[in-house]
Amino acid sequence: MMIRTMFKSAALASAVAVAAVATFAFNSPAVSAHGDVTPQAVDVSHLPPLDGPKTSNPYVGNPDAIKIGSSAFNQNCARCHGLGAVSGGIAPDLRYLPTDAETDEYFKGKVQGGAIRNGVTYMPAFKDVFKEEAIWALRSYLVSIHTEP
Ligand code: HEC
DSSP, X not given: OHHHHHHHHHHXXXXXXXXXXXXXXXXXXXXXXXXXXXXXXXXXXXXXXXXXXXXXXXXXXXXXXXXXXXXXXXXXXXXXXXXXXXXXXXXXXXXXXXXXXXXXXXXXXXXXXXXXXXXXXXXOOOTTTOOHHHHHHHHHHHHHTOOOO
């Protein structure tokens, strides 16, 4: 938990600075017109179905999961976290997330719940958009491009 808190605080300064930008982008009709704001459902029919919620990534290393995750990432996450997950500085660089099982669980929670504090949406919640399979496909993709800071 301590490690996680430290990891977050590094991201916090920039997150606070861009909060206004992120919320604006999210609520702005002009931006929605570009079609990249509405969360995109992810087709997971090519992945082995899961028999229930997992706390660690069941697809790690699975090439189909990585491919699906890559596409899902570029459609749903890249506008804040950067194309190919190379952060442009407005949200944490997700290539740096540790690849361990503890971070699998943290990742899932973050994607489902987003980051919403004091009524400000720093990151939207995706729990109603993504099935369990889609979350682990995203995680598989990010683990496959993991980089040390
Ligand atoms: C509207 C911009 C936005 C979008 C879209 C977005 N995020 Fe985020 N994300 C952020 C911000 C800003 C933070 C830092 C949040 C904070 O301050 O707690 C963050 C934090 C995270 C974290 C925690 C990182 C850490 O270092 O602790 C993860 C994991 C994450 N996002 C994954 C995703 C994934 C996967 C997607 C796509 C499904 C996504 N995000 C879409 C803005 C966004």
